[in-house]
Amino acid sequence: MDDLILRLGVALAIGLLVGLERGWREREEAAGRRTAGIRTYGISALLGAVMAALAASLGSALVLAVGFLGFALVFGWFQAREAVQENSLSATSAIVGLCTFALGALAVVGDQRAAAAGGAALAAILASREVLHRLVKRLSWVELRSALMLAVMTTIILPLLPDRTIDPWGGLNPREIWFFTVLTATISYLGYVATRILGPRRGVLAGGLLGAVVSSTAVTLAFARSAAAGKASRPLAENASRPLAENSSRPLAESSSRPLAGAAALAAMVSVLRVTGLVLILNPGVLPVMAPAALAAALVFAACGGLLIWRGGGGEGAAGPARNPFDLVPLLVFAAGFAVVSTASAALVGSFGAASLLGSSALSGVFDVDVAVLSALRLVDPVPRLAIGQAVLAALAANAMGRLLLASAAGPRDFALPLAGATLAALVAGGLAGFATFG
Template identity: 35%
Template sequence: MIEGLEPWAQQGLGAATGLAIGLLVGLERGFKLRRQKEGKRVAGVRTFSLLGLGAGLAGVVAETQPIAAAVILLAMLGYLAIAYAPRLTSGGDATSPVAAAVTVVAAFLAGLGNVGLAGAAAAILVFILALKDEIHQFVDRLEERDIHAIARYGIIALAVLPFLPNEEMGPYGAWNPTKLWWVVIIVTGFSFAGYVANRLFGARHGTIATALIGGAYSSTAVTQSLAQRLGQTKGGGAEPAGIALASAVMYLRVIVLVAILANRILLPFVILLAPALIVAWVAGWWLYRQAEPSDAPAPPGNPIALVPALGFVVFIAIAAVAARWAQGQFGEQGIAILLFLMGSMDVDASIVTAGGLPPDLIGAELAAIAIGGTIIANMAVKIGVTLAYARRNGWSAALALLASTLVLAGSIAVAWLRL
């Protein structure tokens, strides 16, 4: 509730929010069911509004008169059950009765004083109801591998975290199981979001959309896919632009990950990457201007798998211990070398390890340089992949990648000299 309001004003706000929730859901339901004949609808704008108002009032009186509040709620839910029963038994859609029940619950929460939670729940409810066609189209496009991916990410994000201890343990106190698993949730979630977006939009909007969205979770996989396709054609399509733009997105991706997982090095890291980022986008835009339209290739493979996720945790855990050990043996330059070696295998691992280190173990500038070096290694791999698969057709894409790589190397050299 809003602080400072008189009790009567708080009660009025709760009841009014309940009414607003009912009105909002009722408008959506009324619009969707507007073509039904008069009298055929169980609940429209007026009924939903009254349900919201009644549930809001029940919430207002619940503290002082809990029995009366329970009677009001049971009466409304009972009415809904009786009114919708014939439709449900005849195979009708259950969306409206479920939406009505959720409306009652949300409005009741508003009456209790949880106005923010109630409003958020109502907004999400209306959003889901309004996207009926889009959700059905999305489900129609799903394949079995997509359902498996969703189930695997559900296990990663929901089934493991609650059971992990939130305390420092292991050698050098380098392991916190909860924090380690949160890293997995964030990194794999970032990748999964890109994969879903690619499945939704990439195939419908061509090579550039596939490159831009796919680059958010695996620019290397996008590069391999487009380079292979480019090597099988005579060139002239959008594949070179897609390869360049996928890496341009990768620069943005690592900046976002640093901001989330290692924010103390964000400023020096952005300063280090900014010139290369600009060059990458300019080169990708120039190649796009030269390209002919082309259809999208199949998006890269699904990034969510339990075994690689577990392997990533083990790798991060070992890296955390190694970083603490290296600091005692070699100082911050030893940690910088360790970050570079790890990042050559997985840039995300290098970012995560840097973010988990105490600030006094390695300076922000040196950590940014080490992670920047891992990006150079990654870019070198993509240049090789482009030339290996696309051969002569891949020269323009390879030069675009090389240009941003050389600029990044120059930025790293300047930053190193300033240490």
């Protein structure tokens, strides 16, 4: 009896929560002009709970089915009359009423925690109407296709792939590789969405932080090109009106190159933190090995980036990478590269031991740090955690040097030199922390 009273209370709470949102939205309507409000939805959920309790007591599910059908007819008829009077085609209120009745019944005959969670989710969706409508208006076809592609990749392709290694060295597991590919692309897609919402030109800070979630290398290259373009396009006459001493102490385009270099340093910080997050999700046991060095490097990147932006007077950042991380061709290339590197790493470890993992991780990390890190994290059984952590750090260091080479090739000295200083300082800090960790 006590359990039934508790379940009836949960059902009533669900209805009142949903009714609170419905009543608030129509609070300006005159009395008697609303089909349903807080009391109606509360009673609807309680009615569903009572019908479910009667069905369970009588041992007949038909009681609940008939009760649901009768409620649907009555509630739907009132909603139809309201829609005619208001000249509305919305079916939301009618469906919400049916869902509230069903959640009340679920609270009695099913999992009451699931019913309470469903009620909270229903109220949250109803309260987010304006946000969701704005999102749909801003959503492009490419982004919708990406969401559908993610659903297909996760719910259809992933379960069909074999969950076993198919190579002699135990490195090529199709389902595992595809899962890591989808996970990495999803993290990148979140950064892409954030960039779309906030805008790509909200200053060097937003551009560096948000763009680096997609690709820190792409952000560095974009900033290097922006620095080079700003240096080449700024006329010498711009500084002619300034005092000679000011011109001699403020090289051409320095004010724009410094913030861009700072943004690139912040992008490097995000890259290190993103890799640390992957380790935390996929192999937490490796975290004590690599986290001190990685966090020390990230802290130095953050300090140097903030200092360069502050000394450069802010400035306007270049647009971060707008590439959709769910483009099919780059995604397949990533999966193929991941498969090749994973198989090669397993073969090298099997032939030459754990020491060979450092070389393969550093080599692949120059081109793609995610591939290198994920390949190292997969080697759990034959490789000790210390070797895996060192391989992750080697991939991060190699990727940092690769970004620096790209910056030197594509950007001016005013951009490359500050970034080189930040990178070397981060490598030194990470190296010292790593030596202290490894003993």
